Amino acid sequence: MTEEKKFTTISIPTPLAEKIKKRIEGTGFTSLSSYATYVLREVLSGMDEETEEAFTKDDEERVKNRLRALGYLD
């Protein structure tokens, strides 16, 4: 197996880093990195773009017919 690099370094202003260190004192976050990772994941997940439906109109019609046949749709 090839060993991929799992982490990378980013730079943030020192005063911000100090502010974060104070903010995470006594919380479940064990480091500045774990907090930054959490926040970035949260921010990115809120920016997920709508993707196109994976199924075609024909698929959708077939699905609706099954749902009607089973009584899920009138």
Add this chain to the structure above:
Amino acid sequence: MPQPHGGKLITRKMENKADDLFEYPKIEVSTNLSEDILNIANGVFSPLEGFAVYNDLENIVADKRLSNDTPWTIPILLDYQKINEIKEGDTVLLTNDETGIKAILEIEDIYDFDQKKIAQAVFRTMDEKHPGVSLLYNMNNRYIGGKITLVENKEREFDQYNLTPMETRTLFKEKGWNEVVAFQTRNPPHIGHEYVQKAALTIVDGLFINPIIGKKKVGDFRDDVILESYEALMKNYYPKERVTMSILRTSMKYGGPSEAIHHAIMRKNFGCTHFIVGRDHAGVGDYYGPYDAHEIFKEFPDLGITPIFFRSFSRCKKCNSVVSDKVCPHGPEDQINFSGKKIRELLNQGQIPPEDMMRKEVAETILKYKHPFVE
């Protein structure tokens, strides 16, 4: 409606069967593994397209995420005993008689992995008495990773209740439900369940009851009993336009917190925006704290489905309603627990439980069965 987990609803089914399919080396897999294959093929496990490759397993064990950072807590593993007969790059045919599945597996990698490391990461214990750990230890510690494509599967009992994520998503859309809460169950409903479901339903558009169907242990309620008892509850006590039910065929791993995340991911793929997580969700014995399955959600700000946490419920004689310790100031002497054991005992003796524990229609439905429990 939330996006499928990982951004894409996976469908891995072969449209046109090739003639040479059945010439591939054949591997007979267990029924549990064949259910995994169906769940991959139908998108229940999106974004998985196959069994875990080394990089994904390594990342799940280290960080509860796939190698592309998508949250994932329960690795979907395929082991094989006679591993020397096949190699990376080969294509094999996976089969199972009970589910009638035939699926192509393109082997991407074959690797060893320390089972104790997996057990500790997933189950928080290496104790072989834990049922999930025991299942894991009974597998070979050499695994096969790679994408699968479902070729065929046979019709089975309860198929009329079995909807794929594509179907539930279409159903919710047609019903005009933007926000849907999922409720997982393995038992017929008592009043506590009804209270939880209705409390959750007050803040969303629809309720999706999603019983786990499949291999049971002796003494569990039979699948048909669970489904019919829910039908009775829905018919008599739920607004028809606000509730629906379909089954989920998957094996319980009793992974507590890890499995709660896994259960939430599957419901997100079905199109649900919310997921009810109860006390000691998917727990077993005393391996997990009662609210560990609540706490773990804090680690996943990017899960994409909102958990609704419920504590244990009881009926308070003084409040004259269903309560939890969060909303009721009275003590245990004033409260009647919805003891599954007690309800089971009464039903076993052919008696209808009190109406403040279980709806009469539900109890009567169960008692219609001569043997409502797995024997």
